[in-house]
Amino acid sequence: GNSVTQMEGPVTLSEEAFLTINCTYTATGYPSLFWYVQYPGEGLQLLLKATKADDKGSNKGFEATYRKETTSFHLEKGSVQVSDSAVYFCALNSGYALNFGKGTSLLVTP
Amino acid sequence: EADIYQTPRYLVIGTGKKITLECSQTMGHDKMYWYQQDPGMELHLIHYSYGVNSTEKGDLSSESTVSRIRTEHFPLTLESARPSHTSQYLCASTDGTSGYNEQFFGPGTRLTVL
Numbered sequence: 001g002n003s004v005t006q007m008e009g010p011v012t013l014s015e016e017a018f019l020t021i022n023c024t025y026t027a028t029g030y031p032s033l034f035w036y037v038q039y040p041g042e043g044l045q046l047l048l049k050a051t052k053a054d055d056k057g058s059n060k061g062f063e064a065t066y067r068k069e070t071t072s073f074h075l076e077k078g079s080v081q082v083s084d085s086a087v088y089f090c091a092l093n094s095g096y097a098l099n100f101g102k103g104t105s106l107l108v109t110p
Numbered sequence: 111e112a113d114i115y116q117t118p119r120y121l122v123i124g125t126g127k128k129i130t131l132e133c134s135q136t137m138g139h140d141k142m143y144w145y146q147q148d149p150g151m152e153l154h155l156i157h158y159s160y161g162v163n164s165t166e167k168g169d170l171s172s173e174s175t176v177s178r179i180r181t182e183h184f185p186l187t188l189e190s191a192r193p194s195h196t197s198q199y200l201c202a203s204t205d206g207t208s209g210y211n212e213q214f215f216g217p218g219t220r221l222t223v224l
Contacts, residue, residue, distance in 0.1 A: 032210040032211065032212075034212065036215075038151075042217055042218070043116075043200050043202075043215035043216050043217045043218045044200065044202075044213075044215040045215070046212060046213075046214070049210065049212060051210055087151050089153070093210060093211040095211075096158065096166075097143060097155050097158055097168070097211070098211055098213055100152075100153045102150070102151065102152045103151035103152060103153075105151070
């Protein structure tokens with residue numbers, strides 16, 4: 001069945017560092033892929049999405065490219081801020097629902 | 111901006127009590143979902159609905175029940191709460207028409223059963 005694997009955290013970075021959070025998927029066909037972010041005490045918010053191979057999703061300085069050859073959708077940001085501290089979830093469309101990864105906690109220190 | 115609401119935001123109750131967690135959305139979405147989020151952050155789908163009078167169990171077995179009498183409302187009920195039910199519960203919805211299944215989430219209810 002469809003599944004998502006993302007790197008385990010926590011990830012701790014200094015402000016302005018480069019961020020990569022790895023996400024790989026297993027799926028039949030080419031499902032839509034998503035990154036969600038969860039700030040402390042809140043629900044999940046859609047960060048970005050890609051609906052077909054080679055699409056690049058981007059938002060708030062974050063980017064991810066849907067790569068079918070490596071079945072990956074890695075999240076990147078060139079310069080993180082303290083306000084980016086949150087939990088990040090990779091997800092794919094499994095048809096009846098979204099399959100989420102286990103989440104990666106990011107802490108950015110000043 | 112997504113308009114999906116959950117009440118209460120926080121609930122502390124004693125064992126054996128019956129509780130209902132409310133979820134409402136004003137976007138006219140047909141599909142709605144309940145997730146249980148454990149302390150390790152992982153999300154587990156416990157219920158979903160494709161529309162009025164449609165409910166299905168999710169991937170994780172749950173002692174809770176749901177109903178869908180109106181499109182905008184998808185409450186979750188625990189008949190007899192236990193400490194093992196302590197968790198964060200997240201409600202989500204999607205219109206499903208795009209085929210992408212992009213989901214919008216409510217703020218969550220953090221439940222503590224003593």
